[in-house]
Amino acid sequence: MSVQLENVTIRYGEHLAVDDLSVTFHQGSIGLLGRNGAGKSSVLKALLGLVRPASGKIQFSELPSDASAAEVRAHVGYMPERDAHLPQATGFEMVSLLGMLSGLPRRDAWRRAHEVLYLVGLEEQRYRPVSGYSAGMRQKAKLASALVHDPSVLFLDEPTNGLDPGGRSEMLALVRQMSQDLGKSVVFSTHILQDVEAVCDSAIVLERGKVVTQGNIQDLTAGGERELLLRVDPAPGVNDSAKKVLEELQLSWRAEAIGEGRFAVWLLDDQCTSSVFAAVRKTSATVRSMQLKRRSLEDVFLTAVRGSEGSL
Amino acid sequence: MSIAHHYRPLDCERVSGFQRIWPLARQEMLGLFRTRWGVALYLVCLFPALGRLVMLLIMFGVVQIGPRSLQNRMASNMPASMDELNPARAAFYFESVLSTMPGMIFFLLLTSVVVSRCVARDRATNALELYWTRGISPWGYVFGKWLGGFLLAASMTVGMPLLLWISACFLAEDWTLMTDTIGQFSIGLLGIAFMTAIWTAIGTLISAIASSANLAMVAWSMLIVGSSAAGFVVSRVLDEDSLRSCLSFWEAGRVVVRSMADLPQRDVSVSGAFLMLGSLFGGLLLLVRRRMRVVEALR
Numbered sequence: 001m002s003v004q005l006e007n008v009t010i011r012y013g014e015h016l017a018v019d020d021l022s023v024t025f026h027q028g029s030i031g032l033l034g035r036n037g038a039g040k041s042s043v044l045k046a047l048l049g050l051v052r053p054a055s056g057k058i059q060f061s062e063l064p065s066d067a068s069a070a071e072v073r074a075h076v077g078y079m080p081e082r083d084a085h086l087p088q089a090t091g092f093e094m095v096s097l098l099g100m101l102s103g104l105p106r107r108d109a110w111r112r113a114h115e116v117l118y119l120v121g122l123e124e125q126r127y128r129p130v131s132g133y134s135a136g137m138r139q140k141a142k143l144a145s146a147l148v149h150d151p152s153v154l155f156l157d158e159p160t161n162g163l164d165p166g167g168r169s170e171m172l173a174l175v176r177q178m179s180q181d182l183g184k185s186v187v188f189s190t191h192i193l194q195d196v197e198a199v200c201d202s203a204i205v206l207e208r209g210k211v212v213t214q215g216n217i218q219d220l221t222a223g224g225e226r227e228l229l230l231r232v233d234p235a236p237g238v239n240d241s242a243k244k245v246l247e248e249l250q251l252s253w254r255a256e257a258i259g260e261g262r263f264a265v266w267l268l269d270d271q272c273t274s275s276v277f278a279a280v281r282k283t284s285a286t287v288r289s290m291q292l293k294r295r296s297l298e299d300v301f302l303t304a305v306r307g308s309e310g311s312l
Numbered sequence: 313m314s315i316a317h318h319y320r321p322l323d324c325e326r327v328s329g330f331q332r333i334w335p336l337a338r339q340e341m342l343g344l345f346r347t348r349w350g351v352a353l354y355l356v357c358l359f360p361a362l363g364r365l366v367m368l369l370i371m372f373g374v375v376q377i378g379p380r381s382l383q384n385r386m387a388s389n390m391p392a393s394m395d396e397l398n399p400a401r402a403a404f405y406f407e408s409v410l411s412t413m414p415g416m417i418f419f420l421l422l423t424s425v426v427v428s429r430c431v432a433r434d435r436a437t438n439a440l441e442l443y444w445t446r447g448i449s450p451w452g453y454v455f456g457k458w459l460g461g462f463l464l465a466a467s468m469t470v471g472m473p474l475l476l477w478i479s480a481c482f483l484a485e486d487w488t489l490m491t492d493t494i495g496q497f498s499i500g501l502l503g504i505a506f507m508t509a510i511w512t513a514i515g516t517l518i519s520a521i522a523s524s525a526n527l528a529m530v531a532w533s534m535l536i537v538g539s540s541a542a543g544f545v546v547s548r549v550l551d552e553d554s555l556r557s558c559l560s561f562w563e564a565g566r567v568v569v570r571s572m573a574d575l576p577q578r579d580v581s582v583s584g585a586f587l588m589l590g591s592l593f594g595g596l597l598l599l600v601r602r603r604m605r606v607v608e609a610l611r
Binding site for chain 1: 339346433439
């Protein structure tokens, strides 16, 4: 199932949280990125039917355009960011009750609770009170609760929050399975860009309620400048050899000295490393190593956010 | 990790409306019995009714213990002022619930643990965010919570008088007791059910407003005990007994039930009692409207 937001504007009184947002969440896993207050949570709330947009339209591909919030929530699973559990309830009771509240008959909710708790790896702990679970187990219990009614779309709000490295990688593996093996559309809202790179096919970056960049992660990280790390041995018998190398590099590229005999050079997409090699050789210095650093999602994010600040 | 073997797509008809809310009410109603302390607390709250049951057994001569005067009570014609001790009168069956001591105290004990904490406890663990992003509305959630608390409290306030009355009907020599009391008893029982619904609704609303479960419990206790004390003191100072039913939360309910069942009472203001309960309920409802907004849970 895909979800399309068309010119959606969300206001809280005078505060404009989302400004004329048009975006489509396709099947697969999508990272929703943005700083605090960028509008990520507002988008999730609107998708869940909890907040009514001031204008615009939200359309789920398999639902009628006038679907009620309850109909939408039957197809949507939501994992909140904050630690949340039902007081006194065991993992099984929590997941099955939330399933029943989503409209599952009791027997189906019970069966389903066992299945999803097994799926997230809580089969051994399902009869223990959730209040006694570790942070990682609670995150898994929330994920199981989001899955219990077999939604087509999953909204995961900071699912790796507060997890140790082991728990984090387990959670990321689960999220990957949700989209790859179970065919769910996963919208993954987070601050941790490495998580998005690890599990998502595409990303949407929000800033001040607007999309500043979006696309397939491979395309996003492939475009723009690439950073080349260069280690150079000075030319024998030449004073200030490193300075001369830097000056030569700066004639053609943006370049910086980042240590003794070490330089960072930013290449554009169509520029190849051999021209850098040739430029260094002009100064009689010797290139000892070259490392082309792949553009990370963090670079994409920072560039997009800075760009949006600059355009204001 | 292979998951395909265990994970099956869901294929079932979704239920709607009350069938979604009932599991929540059921969970709330049975939550007390999850621990031994909860079971013990519930049994303690049944003491007043069980005491009355023992009285019945003695009065009908099933057991030969206690003072002879009590055993002979049924035979003698008791004055109307002693209706509350006479099993041939409907008032006998309601006294264990409506009296300030022990009725109010045990009601307070039960509801302060269950009803007054229900929403506030969920808020403290962020459970509202889980509930409200499901297929029920915030008001559906409050209704489910109230229903669970109401059914639990009613098992004490309605169930026990009913049990006592049925026992008395079977213990009596003939069906006269039943035919004489059935009308008044039924209306009185309905009145108690109505008041239990109002009392627990007010307790649930207090819980929905309170920022913590303990605060809700204290506020609920203060409302019941504090208003009773205030009503007592003010009515004495102003020498106006009817003020008690206008100021005391518990007394107001008691007056309403007795008035519905046409049980004898004097120096009370039935309209004042209704006004007191109505304004309290309405005021709380207005306050709760703000706290039940979805954005409250998702902040």
